Amino acid sequence: GAVVSQHPSRVICKSGTSVKIECRSLDFQATTMFWYRQFPKQSLMLMATSNEGSKATYEQGVEKDKFLINHASLTLSTLTVTSAHPEDSSFYICSAYPGQGAKTQYFGPGTRLLVL
Amino acid sequence: AQKVTQAQTEISVVEKEDVTLDCVYETRDTTYYLFWYKQPPSGELVFLIRRNSFDEQNEISGRYSWNFQKSTSSFNFTITASQVVDSAVYFCALSEGGTGGGNKLTFGTGTQLKVEL
Numbered sequence: 001g002a003v004v005s006q007h008p009s010r011v012i013c014k015s016g017t018s019v020k021i022e023c024r025s026l027d028f029q030a031t032t033m034f035w036y037r038q039f040p041k042q043s044l045m046l047m048a049t050s051n052e053g054s055k056a057t058y059e060q061g062v063e064k065d066k067f068l069i070n071h072a073s074l075t076l077s078t079l080t081v082t083s084a085h086p087e088d089s090s091f092y093i094c095s096a097y098p099g100q101g102a103k104t105q106y107f108g109p110g111t112r113l114l115v116l
Numbered sequence: 117a118q119k120v121t122q123a124q125t126e127i128s129v130v131e132k133e134d135v136t137l138d139c140v141y142e143t144r145d146t147t148y149y150l151f152w153y154k155q156p157p158s159g160e161l162v163f164l165i166r167r168n169s170f171d172e173q174n175e176i177s178g179r180y181s182w183n184f185q186k187s188t189s190s191f192n193f194t195i196t197a198s199q200v201v202d203s204a205v206y207f208c209a210l211s212e213g214g215t216g217g218g219n220k221l222t223f224g225t226g227t228q229l230k231v232e233l
Contacts, residue, residue, distance in 0.1 A: 044223045091159065105218070107162075
């Protein structure tokens with residue numbers, strides 16, 4: 001149980017285009033979903049926290065107009081990187097929290113974005 | 117502000133050796149949670165353990181053990197008789213507040229463990 005999927009797993013796009021990444025909790029409903037960014041051989045940095053039906057809460061320094069987060073249902077959150085540039089190339093990881101006293105967030109397998 | 121420090125960037129050991137991964141944290145909250153996650157080459161983080169700030173009991177799970185010491189703000193992780201499959205990046209993380217897994221996590225920079233034959 002507690003499986004989180006991300007789609008796509010890998011995406012290459014041209015500079016200036018927008019990319020949408022989906023995060024789904026497959027066997028539970030997530031009260032909260034989180035989006036992290038991980039640079040090569042570095043730590044995970046929280047980008048934003050989203051609750052279903054509410055606006056996402058962004059961490060300091062994260063451009064909310066560039067990284068659009070939509071938490072449309074209790075099992076789906078999307079991250080859209082708008083007008084992507086090479087510096088947005090990174091590994092994006094989502095996590096989902098089931099609530100009800102669950103010990104941890106459950107992490108997706110990540111999406112590797114390469115912007116040319 | 118909360119902070120997690122993993123001073124060991126990379127550790128290499130030979131199979132069957134014991135290895136300890138260090139984690140030091142900073143927080144002003146009295147209620148907080150500490151976590152360890154494993155990130156294999158595939159990239160997906162795997163939950164290993166969670167500890168709350170009021171429970172300093174050490175824990176053992178198979179070859180894994182954890183030593184939580186509030187006096188030194190440390191939450192170290194030991195793998196006994198390491199195996200090649202233990203090779204991964206290990207992250208220590210901290211969340212403040214009372215809901216544990218549902219709060220935002222602050223991660224350390226990770227320790228790359230390489231176990232060789």
